[in-house]
Amino acid sequence: MAEPVMEVVARPPESMEDVPLHYCPGCTHGIIHRLVAEVIDELGIREKTIGVASVGCSVLNYNYFKTDFQQAAHGRAPAVATGIKRVHPDKIVFTYQGDGDLASIGTAEIVHAAMRGEKITVIFVNNAVYGMTSGQMAPTTLVGQKTTTSPRGRSVEGQGYPIRMSEMLATLQTPAYIARVAVTDPGKVHRAKLAIRKAFRTQLEGKAFSLVEIISTCPVNWGMTPNEAIAWANQNMLAYYPLGEIKVPPEVS
Amino acid sequence: MAERMLMKGNEALAEAAIRAGCRFYAGYPITPQSEVPEYMSRRMPEVGGVFIQAESEVATVNMLYGAGGAGARVMTSSSSPGISLMQEGISYMAGAEVPGVFVNMMRGGPGLGDISPSQGDYFQATKGGGHGDYRLIVLAPGSIQEMVELMQDAFDLADKYRNPVMVVGDGMLGQMMEPVTMPPMRDLSTLPAKPWATTGAAGRKKNIINSLELDPYVLEKHVQSLKAKFDQMQATEQRHDTYLIDDAEIVVVAYGTVSRVARSAIDAVRGEGIKAGLFRPITLWPWPEVALARVVESGRVKAFLVAEMSTGQMIEDVRLTVSGRVPVHFYGRYAGVVPTPKELAGVIQNLQAQLK
Numbered sequence: 303m304a305e306p307v308m309e310v311v312a313r314p315p316e317s318m319e320d321v322p323l324h325y326c327p328g329c330t331h332g333i334i335h336r337l338v339a340e341v342i343d344e345l346g347i348r349e350k351t352i353g354v355a356s357v358g359c360s361v362l363n364y365n366y367f368k369t370d371f372q373q374a375a376h377g378r379a380p381a382v383a384t385g386i387k388r389v390h391p392d393k394i395v396f397t398y399q400g401d402g403d404l405a406s407i408g409t410a411e412i413v414h415a416a417m418r419g420e421k422i423t424v425i426f427v428n429n430a431v432y433g434m435t436s437g438q439m440a441p442t443t444l445v446g447q448k449t450t451t452s453p454r455g456r457s458v459e460g461q462g463y464p465i466r467m468s469e470m471l472a473t474l475q476t477p478a479y480i481a482r483v484a485v486t487d488p489g490k491v492h493r494a495k496l497a498i499r500k501a502f503r504t505q506l507e508g509k510a511f512s513l514v515e516i517i518s519t520c521p522v523n524w525g526m527t528p529n530e531a532i533a534w535a536n537q538n539m540l541a542y543y544p545l546g547e548i549k550v551p552p553e554v555s
Numbered sequence: 556m557a558e559r560m561l562m563k564g565n566e567a568l569a570e571a572a573i574r575a576g577c578r579f580y581a582g583y584p585i586t587p588q589s590e591v592p593e594y595m596s597r598r599m600p601e602v603g604g605v606f607i608q609a610e611s612e613v614a615t616v617n618m619l620y621g622a623g624g625a626g627a628r629v630m631t632s633s634s635s636p637g638i639s640l641m642q643e644g645i646s647y648m649a650g651a652e653v654p655g656v657f658v659n660m661m662r663g664g665p666g667l668g669d670i671s672p673s674q675g676d677y678f679q680a681t682k683g684g685g686h687g688d689y690r691l692i693v694l695a696p697g698s699i700q701e702m703v704e705l706m707q708d709a710f711d712l713a714d715k716y717r718n719p720v721m722v723v724g725d726g727m728l729g730q731m732m733e734p735v736t737m738p739p740m741r742d743l744s745t746l747p748a749k750p751w752a753t754t755g756a757a758g759r760k761k762n763i764i765n766s767l768e769l770d771p772y773v774l775e776k777h778v779q780s781l782k783a784k785f786d787q788m789q790a791t792e793q794r795h796d797t798y799l800i801d802d803a804e805i806v807v808v809a810y811g812t813v814s815r816v817a818r819s820a821i822d823a824v825r826g827e828g829i830k831a832g833l834f835r836p837i838t839l840w841p842w843p844e845v846a847l848a849r850v851v852e853s854g855r856v857k858a859f860l861v862a863e864m865s866t867g868q869m870i871e872d873v874r875l876t877v878s879g880r881v882p883v884h885f886y887g888r889y890a891g892v893v894p895t896p897k898e899l900a901g902v903i904q905n906l907q908a909q910l911k
Contacts (some may be wrong), residue, residue: 349757352625355765364763370665370753372624373765375647378617381609385621385629389579389606393755411617414610 315339317348317368324362328521328528330485331359334427335366337485337495340397341502342369351394352386354379356408358400359433377408379414383422394505396423401442402432405467410472419476419510426467429518430539431447437523441465444538449523464542468515472548477510480549484517486535490545495551509551517543558737564699565729567737568658569598570724571706572630576741577656579629580603581610581618586670587726588660591632606899611789612637616644623653623771624764626752628710632658634726635676636667637780638684645719646685648783650766652751654713654867656706657721660729663891671891672725672812677868681840688778690785692792693839696809699733703815704836707738712792714747716784723839725864727812727893764848789843795843796835799825799851803832805906806850808873809838812893817862819896824903831903844876851880857910859883862890862899 314320317339342348351369355361357376364371374382379397387395394476400537404412404426415422431449432438439452442464448456456464472480479501483494494516501512517539556834562570569591571672572580580599592608600605609615615631623629633641636852638659661676663669670829680693691713696702713720739761768774772864797819800806809817814835821831834850850856859872859881870885877883886902888894 350755352753352755354621361767364765368756368761370756370761371763371765372621372753373651373763373767374620375617375643378614378620378644381614381617382621382624384607384614385579385581385618385623386625388607388618389622389625389627409688410610411614414614416605 313409315343319366319368321365323366325359326522327520328531329359330518331427333437333491334388334494334516334518335363337491337498338396338425339367340391341499343497344499345502345506347394347506350392351396352390354383354386354395354397356397356399356403358403360398360400360427361434363398373495377403377406379403379408380411380420380424383431384415384418384420387422389418389423394423394502396425396502398425400433401426401428401430401440405465407443412467416471416477416511416513417474419478421505421507421508421510424511424513425498426513426515427518428515428543429520430464431520431523433466433520433523437520444542446521466512466543468548471513477511477549478551479504479512481547482515482517482543482545484535484540484545486517486519486532504551515543517545556652558735560737561732561734562699563590563730563732564702564724565660566594567735568632568702568706569594570737571600571703572656573602573604574712574738574740575707576628576708576743576746577626577630578602578620578743579606579619579622579816580631580632581607581609581615581622582631583609583615585634585637587662587729588632588634588658590729591658596612612640613644614640616648618646620651620653623648623655624651626715626749626770628746630656630658632660634660635664635673638676638679639744642679642685645679646687646689647693647766647800649689649691650687650720652717653719653764654717655719656709656713657719659721659723661723661725663708663889669891670726672727672864672893673810673889673891674725674813674868675889676723676827676865677839677863677865680723681842681872690717690788690840691718692788692841694720695837695839696722696724696728697796697814697835698736699728699731702728703737705733712887716788718784720899723811725812758863792838793841793843793845794837795846796837799832800832800834800850802830802855802881804830804855804857804910805860805903806832806834806856807860807862808834808836808847808869810901812841812862813862816894816896816899820899820903823896823900824907829907836869838861842872842876847873847876851877856881858906860886860903860906862886862894864894865889
């Protein structure tokens with residue numbers, strides 16, 4: 303009897319551990335993890351990459367990537383990454399941070415790492431709420447958006463307009479690559495991967511700071527189904543946070 | 556070959572750190588220790604090391620966490636308010652077992668206080684400072700030469716125990732000049748290997764530097780293993796020094812700058828026939844309880860006088876060791892005021908009069 307011919311047509315990235323992720327149903331962290339891991343695989347840099355985990359829903363992501371990792375205090379991942387990269391300039395160092403971590407408690411560290419032009423890559427996941435602590439208002443929460451600490455909706459009076467980190471960082475002269483992408487439909491996922499690859503290549507080529515902001519969803523804390531959350535993000539988040547490359551070094555293709 | 560030079564305390568400790576193999580310094584300007592980052596900014600590039608002027612003390616300590624976790628010998632220096640800002644990161648380093656050296660040139664507080672010498676951060680250094688169950692080895696030099704030597708030990712102890720180490724001085728020790736003999740430059744290839752460091756998982760399992768563990772039973776095991784290290788430090792790392800203590804009936808307990816004032820005061824009262832001596836803790840933690848208990852048990856001491864540039868912090872450790880067997884008195888100047896030898900001699904004379 304002939305053996306059935308088996309062929310591998312798809313497999314998880316080498317740079318990801320074969321373990322279940324703890325994320326909620328419909329959360330897009332899993333997609334983003336996979337994109338980062340695929341890029342690390344494709345660039346052949348798994349054994350020279352060091353990740354920095356932040357505080358938030360992705361706090362445990364050192365369990366999911368098959369690279370060296372350091373877990374950072376809340377907001378301080380860019381400072382931790384600075385320390386690692388300056389000690390090992392030949393290694394590839396990336397941080398993975400949410401919007402509470404990067405755009406609230408960690409604003410000083412991200413601004414100054416970008417200003418110094420640290421040769422690190424920042425994966426910045428923006429889902430407009432504090433996910434891990436169950437849905438409080440973030441600096442990125444949209445005007446009118448209801449959260450557990452803005453029960454009447456975020457108001458401009460007293461809470462202001464949401465912060466656009468990528469545009470703000472792009473006012474600095476030193477950073478090399480800053481882009482905003484989304485993972486809210488397959489075409490956008492593909493473009494997100496291209497941006498992540500460009501950001502890592504920027505670092506590989508020894509150029510300054512690179513950052514990819516990724517518009518993400520949080521169905522559980524937004525009080526929506528995954529499909530509703532995707533539709534809401536496409537309609538509302540992208541209207542306030544336009545996608546595209548905001549700062550590009552001409553040499554990086 | 557030993558080199559003898561005249562150096563300011565802050566510059567001497569910086570050079571001593573480089574000789575000990577420190578190749579990563581991050582810091583933020585604050586009086587009275589800004590000569591340290593200034594010196595490091597000149598010197599680090601000469602030895603292939605890294606100097607970063609960080610955006611804050613908060614960023615500083617996290618740069619140390621990253622660089623120390625990546626395997627380098629790392630340090631920072633600051634003064635009281637800046638060290639307060641670093642406490643969260645020190646706790647993370649202790650939890651994640653990242654070695655690093657912190658120098659605190661203490662100044663008067665609380666709050667912004669002033670920029671004059673103080674010992675008001677004893678509690679912060681020895682009793683925690685940051686959150687959670689951890690300890691720091693705290694070294695308290697009494698001279699610039701000793702500071703240079705203790706910097707070597709600080710890096711070795713940090714690596715040995717994979718734990719942060721703090722060196723405490725004050726504005727006086729940082730700013731004054733003394734002749735020092737510098738140790739030779741350490742050969743980096745002789746430093747202990749760090750197979751746990753994040754260097755890229757090439758041909759090995761990945762390394763993770765982390766203080767998070769959500770299962771309390773697993774975290775309890777981790778904290779037990781930290782405690783075993785702290786127990787070992789207490790058993791093997793206590794250090795102290797004494798001066799004219801063999802026949803002393805009044806023993807002054809003082810560290811750092813105050814210990815020098817105390818020596819002069821003791822010399823003065825010895826001239827009047829008062830049998831005074833000095834017990835000087837060099838490790839503030841682990842507290843040198845074994846040696847101090849021996850002094851108590853000698854039966855000769857009629858009174859202890861704890862002298863500090865604080866309202867009374869170290870005295871709590873003295874009292875724990877003395878345990879009511881001998882009266883323990885206190886003399887403190889604080890908020891940046893340094894007691895004079897004459898002033899302290901007067902306190903010893905008064906104490907002697909009470910004993911009669």
